[in-house]
Amino acid sequence: DARMATDPIPQFPPGFLWGVSTSAHQIEGAAEREPSVWDAFTAEPGRVKDGSTAEVACDHYHRYREDVALLAGLGVDAYRFSVSWPRVNTPGGLDFYDRLVDELCAAGVRPVVTLFHWDLPITLDWLQRDTASRFAEYVSVVAGRLGDRVHKWITLNEPAEHTLLGHALGAHAPGRQLMFDALPVAHHQLLAHGLAVRALRAAGASDIGIANSHGPTWPASQKQEDVEAADFYDVLLNRLFSDPLLLGRYPEGIGELMPGDVHSDLKVIAEPVDWYGINYYAPTRVGAPQGAEIEFGGLTLPAELPFSVREIEGHPVTDFGWPVVPEALTELLTGFRARYGDRLPPVVITENGCSYEGVDDQERIAYLDGHIRALHRALEAGVDVRGYFVWSLLDNFEWAEGYARRFGLVHVDYKTLERTPKASYDWFRDLLRARG
Numbered sequence: 177d178a179r180m181a182t183d184p185i186p187q188f189p190p191g192f193l194w195g196v197s198t199s200a201h202q203i204e205g206a207a208e209r210e211p212s213v214w215d216a217f218t219a220e221p222g223r224v225k226d227g228s229t230a231e232v233a234c235d236h237y238h239r240y241r242e243d244v245a246l247l248a249g250l251g252v253d254a255y256r257f258s259v260s261w262p263r264v265n266t267p268g269g270l271d272f273y274d275r276l277v278d279e280l281c282a283a284g285v286r287p288v289v290t291l292f293h294w295d296l297p298i299t300l301d302w303l304q305r306d307t308a309s310r311f312a313e314y315v316s317v318v319a320g321r322l323g324d325r326v327h328k329w330i331t332l333n334e335p336a337e338h339t340l341l342g343h344a345l346g347a348h349a350p351g352r353q354l355m356f357d358a359l360p361v362a363h364h365q366l367l368a369h370g371l372a373v374r375a376l377r378a379a380g381a382s383d384i385g386i387a388n389s390h391g392p393t394w395p396a397s398q399k400q401e402d403v404e405a406a407d408f409y410d411v412l413l414n415r416l417f418s419d420p421l422l423l424g425r426y427p428e429g430i431g432e433l434m435p436g437d438v439h440s441d442l443k444v445i446a447e448p449v450d451w452y453g454i455n456y457y458a459p460t461r462v463g464a465p466q467g468a469e470i471e472f473g474g475l476t477l478p479a480e481l482p483f484s485v486r487e488i489e490g491h492p493v494t495d496f497g498w499p500v501v502p503e504a505l506t507e508l509l510t511g512f513r514a515r516y517g518d519r520l521p522p523v524v525i526t527e528n529g530c531s532y533e534g535v536d537d538q539e540r541i542a543y544l545d546g547h548i549r550a551l552h553r554a555l556e557a558g559v560d561v562r563g564y565f566v567w568s569l570l571d572n573f574e575w576a577e578g579y580a581r582r583f584g585l586v587h588v589d590y591k592t593l594e595r596t597p598k599a600s601y602d603w604f605r606d607l608l609r610a611r612g
């Protein structure tokens with residue numbers, strides 16, 4: 177509405193961390209490194225919608241200086257990027273991140289490092305428990321090299337989506353369709369997280385968190401079958417990943433389905449984090465199964481699932497078809513505070529953003545404006561939120577959607593690789609300048 181466009185954004189506490197996020201596989205290109213599961217997946221015909229690959233992507237590997245200049249121009253406090261495990265496995269691979277971190281520090285932008293954003297080395301498999309230990313070894317190597325300059329660490333990005341999309345439904349790499357047999361993938365990632373927290377602390381690192389994907393689940397109606405289906409969805413996509421970390425236990429009925437000595441693993445998984453990262457995009461409306469396949473956010477959900485995902489009405493949608501519901505971010509955060517109480521460490525929004533075409537992206541401005549206000553309302557309601565990161569700095573390789581979805585504050589021409597700041601880039605820069 178008109179008021180939103182003209183009212184200044186309310187003041188955030190001093191020290192509140194403003195940033196933007198990216199991930200290695202989505203922007204780097206320079207694929208002459210050990211392959212990841214995403215390289216193999218993309219090479220299979222029909223997996224990525226427009227048939228594109230991330231071999232070049234935004235060519236950030238070669239253009240990182242230009243991209244750091246864009247960050248400096250934006251005036252962000254911090255930049256969240258991910259380190260590619262397969263690149264680190266390649267001789268000299270860590271040198272790139274060393275240069276990037278130096279460039280960021282020189283520009284006055286704090287590096288926030290994600291250690292795993294879905295690009296698993298091709299030789300590894302999250303169904304294997306040993307992958308968790310291998311992850312901790314790799315994390316020690318990265319911490320040893322970059323630890324003196326990294327502001328914040330993120331162990332994993334969205335283990336929920338990597339489990340669901342990559343291993344249960346097969347829409348993402350490695351393309352498995354294991355349905356509920358994918359649960360060990362969640363457990364092994366959570367274990368990897370806990371082992372990585374310990375490895376980071378052993379290497380002298382601090383300020384360690386995770387970036388989990390969360391969103392409110394709204395029942396389709398108050399009928400018991402809809403409420404139960406929505407609750408089950410909420411367990412699978414939200415609580416399965418937050419309860420073990422913050423309460424040291426799995427939601428009821430889940431622990432029994434996990435492999436290994438779950439009781440002792442949970443002690444590792446619940447190793448306290450210094451802060452809790454949330455990636456938020458949209459709420460989900462869920463009801464009882466309807467006995468038919470469902471098209472949902474670019475996915476085809478099989479009919480045999482014990483829930484069905486419904487449309488959210490009465491809200492605008494992005495180019496991706498995701499509903500725009502800023503107030504659900506307030507609801508999510510106050511809900512987290514209510515559920516976890518003092519066991520919830522300070523929260524950082526590690527991703528929030530939307531896909532729209534065009535450089536004069538007024539819809540993106542409206543989306544971000546609404547969500548930043550919603551975040552402020554959560555602060556007023558007593559949730560300790562310490563930072564907000566926009567997804568994403570650049571248009572990039574949007575996984576199975578290829579380059580068709582554009583989430584950037586900066587437009588990328590994939591023919592010339594030219595970067596063009598969008599209207600939202602100027603808007604965010606002005607917001608950052610105005611904050612006292």
Ligand code: GBH
Pocket residue numbers: 199333334337389455457458459460472473497498499527567574583
């Ligand atoms: C993140 O995943 C990833 O971390 C990032 O790599 C990716 O590029 C970015 O988001 C954008 O996709 O209910 O129809 O509204 C986000 C995973 C899965 C979040 C689907 C929102 C809800 C779709 N998302 N989801 S809908």
